[in-house]
Amino acid sequence: MTQLNLNLNLEEIEAAILGSDMDNIIKSSVILMLNQYMEHERDAYLQAEAYERNDTRVTQRNGYYERDYTLAIGKISLKVPRTRDGKFSTTLFERHQRMDKAFIQSMMEMVVQGVSTRRVTKIVEELIGETVSASFISTLTKRLDPLIKEWASRKLDHCHFAFLYVDAMYIKVRENRKIVSKAVYIAAGLRADGKTEIIGFKVASVESYTAWKGFFQELLERGLNKPELVISDAHVGLKKAISECFLGTGWQRCLFHFTRNIFTKLPKKDTRAFRRKVAAIFREDTLKDAKLKYQALQDEYSEVDKYEKAMDVLEQGFDEVTQYYQFKPAIHRFIRTTNRVENINQQIRRREKVIRIFPNHDSATRLIGAVLMDIDDEIKKKSPMFSYKNVYVEE
Secondary structure, eight states: OOOOOOOOOHHHHHHHHHHSOHHHHHHHHHHHHHHHHHHHHHHHHHTSOTTOOOTTOOOOEEEEEEEEEEETTEEEEEEEEEETTSOOOOSHHHHTHHHHHHHHHHHHHHHHTTOOHHHHHHHHHHHHSOOOOHHHHHHHHGGGHHHHHHHHTOOOTTSOEEEEEEEEEEEEEEETTEEEEEEEEEEEEEETTSOEEEEEEEEESOOOHHHHHHHHHHHHHTTOOOOSEEEEOOOHHHHHHHHHHSTTOEEEEOHHHHHHHHHTTSOSSSOHHHHHHHHHHTTOSSHHHHHHHHHHHHHHHTTOGGGHHHHHHHHHHHHHHTGGGGBOGGGHHHHSSSHHHHHHHHHHHHHHHHHSEESSHHHHHHHHHHHHHHHHHHHHTSOOSOOOTTOBOOO
16 A cells, blocks of 8 residues: 655644634645645656656646535635646545545434434534535435335345234325325334334325225235234224235234223213223233123123213224234233334334424435334344244134
């Protein structure tokens, strides 16, 4: 490797120290070193130092041109050497490209983590002393698009997903000069090794049977296996899409959403005992014991008028919400609710609150996709929650 000996002009540095503030001292020193580096490169290309005459000399020096260059310390002006043949090119800017990329990546990361575009521009200005526009930051984040597209369309046949959690959340997006609601479909799989993986997402105009079916078909085309159980809420279109796309797969109605639906039918006062007894049904280890407590609840409350509506909801959904009893008690808490994907939704919501309204459909897909990639990396690092072996209850 060629050694570079920097012959710095100490008088220039001394003048900078005595007559400037610290920022200018740093910039002046960097300019001197980088200019000297390029001068050394030109000498190596020419195979001759200044005013040196020899038989190996390639061509002649041809002065300099000035070029502004932005680093983390701010914008600096450099003197780039030229040669008479026009073939010399410094490697300096290429060598510093990695640092530029790291700086750009930091700005992109701030946006993904929920820092507003306006705040990012202020941070950048404080760091490098240069003004950047909000549109520049937005353009910068578009570099995420290929990465998100590749991640969102990756193959899913690398492992067996025993359980599938699906849910939709709603966001606000500007479209055709109006602010509209859009649904964000998210699917997470619980793998046979006990780890969770985010396997798909989609920003759609509505939550409907057609949209859900299209979403599931995309997952299947990417290689998703038939799961043992799909866990979701009771959206009509979603239920229909699950039954058609996952033939032979069980459907578990989310216990949390279900009990909330029951409790909304109760009077506001004096229902604490009833609520406790409903919750106790679903804490049993076996379906047989759960049915015994359910029957006891019916015997006590079915003839009481103020509990009639709540009991009707419980009766109509009991079979749908107790599918998890096919599996051993050790994994019940992992598969009876959509909490796994709900937690993911909450993390998206924290970032989304900063933006409030996405400027367009693409920006929503970009930010949500980047956040999901980040979350996916984190949850994969966590220890497995259980072993999939022999999870079914023996008959």
